[in-house]
Amino acid sequence: MRYEAPRKLKRAVALLSAESGVARVLAGGTDLLVQLRSERIEPDLILDIKRIESMHAIAAERGGYRIGAAVSCAALGEHAGVKQLWPGVVEAATLIGSTQVQGRATMAGNLCNASPAADAAPALIAAGATVAIAGPGGRREVPAEAICLAPGRNALEKGEIVESLYLPARPERSGDAYLRLIPRSEMDIAVVSAGVSLSLDAAGRCSAARVALGAVAPRPLRVEAAAAALIGSDLDEAVLAVLAAACAAACDPIDDKRGTVEYRTEVAGVLAKRAAVIAQTRAGGAA
Numbered sequence: 001m002r003y004e005a006p007r008k009l010k011r012a013v014a015l016l017s018a019e020s021g022v023a024r025v026l027a028g029g030t031d032l033l034v035q036l037r038s039e040r041i042e043p044d045l046i047l048d049i050k051r052i053e054s055m056h057a058i059a060a061e062r063g064g065y066r067i068g069a070a071v072s073c074a075a076l077g078e079h080a081g082v083k084q085l086w087p088g089v090v091e092a093a094t095l096i097g098s099t100q101v102q103g104r105a106t107m108a109g110n111l112c113n114a115s116p117a118a119d120a121a122p123a124l125i126a127a128g129a130t131v132a133i134a135g136p137g138g139r140r141e142v143p144a145e146a147i148c149l150a151p152g153r154n155a156l157e158k159g160e161i162v163e164s165l166y167l168p169a170r171p172e173r174s175g176d177a178y179l180r181l182i183p184r185s186e187m188d189i190a191v192v193s194a195g196v197s198l199s200l201d202a203a204g205r206c207s208a209a210r211v212a213l214g215a216v217a218p219r220p221l222r223v224e225a226a227a228a229a230l231i232g233s234d235l236d237e238a239v240l241a242v243l244a245a246a247c248a249a250a251c252d253p254i255d256d257k258r259g260t261v262e263y264r265t266e267v268a269g270v271l272a273k274r275a276a277v278i279a280q281t282r283a284g285g286a287a
């Protein structure tokens with residue numbers, strides 16, 4: 001097994017593209033090292049991206065923020081600007097593992113690992129985040145919901161690396177929130193999770209919304225019917241019931257010891273309702 005730690009993105013892409021065997025990018029390593037130690041993977045090349053300086057930047061861009069792929073969840077959690085603009089996304093980042101895990105783990109790694117229960121995914125999808133991918137053919141930018149295709153399978157092509165995530169600008173009177181259900185108080189993987197982002201008009205009615213669910217299908221889901229239920233409303237009980245029903249209808253969860261299909265489906269609606277109300281309050285609306 002070869003280990004490379006280039007200082008330039010171009011070199012990283014060239015190394016990955018030239019590798020004829022199995023190659024894996026190493027960011028925080030909190031998933032990758034566990035997979036290596038348990039011999040679930042045996043890569044020929046490990047490509048460490050942490051020496052690429054640009055990957056560590058959080059930069060203001062077009063009213064939003066661009067977050068380098070090597071930025072740790074801890075660093076994101078301490079960034080006042082991102083916290084203020086996208087509190088739900090930061091909430092997801094700072095729920096991942098423990099303080100120690102957050103010191104290493106990245107949001108990009110969380111997305112690329114492609115777990116249906118990844119905490120970053122629903123919050124980023126709800127935020128309308130995009131992912132910048134560098135590869136042998138140049139750079140492309142895709143929505144966060146396009147990254148996870150199935151458990152453990154992401155949409156990156158050979159030689160491609162996630163370079164950064166972009167959290168967009170948002171109108172005034174906007175808020176987001178992320179909630180997950182775990183059987184313990186921390187250090188567990190979501191049984192169900194929900195992210196909601198919304199904006200309010202001058203009258204306090206919802207003018208835009210995005211809703212995403214985690215751990216209820218083979219990949220994190222954007223639920224457009226749930227968002228549509230919120231738009232034009234002031235999130236009264238009847239509307240929240242429609243939102244919950246739309247979430248339940250989108251669920252296709254597994255049945256295991258951590259939660260049955262019925263339980264996960266029911267909880268998805270409950271979490272989405274609660275996240276919507278928190279997002280509404282953060283946007284300055286009536287809770």
Ligand SMILES: Cc1cc2nc3c(=O)[nH]c(=O)nc-3n(C[C@H](O)[C@H](O)[C@H](O)COP(=O)(O)OP(=O)(O)OC[C@H]3O[C@@H](n4cnc5c(N)ncnc54)[C@H](O)[C@@H]3O)c2cc1C
Pocket residue numbers: 024025026027028029030031032033034049069095096097098101104105106107108109110111112113117118119120156160161162163187188189190
């Ligand atoms: C004790 C513990 C607790 C955890 N708790 C949680 C939790 O509560 N919630 C949760 O969602 N996860 C949890 N995790 C999983 C893990 O911490 C997260 O998924 C983390 O965000 C992964 O980021 P990383 O930088 O460590 O990725 P890595 O382990 O470095 O990489 C993960 C995968 O993504 C690929 N990859 C990473 N970065 C890139 C890139 N820039 N471009 C292309 N591919 C890339 C790697 O090749 C690898 O396949 C936990 C892990 C541990 C060990």
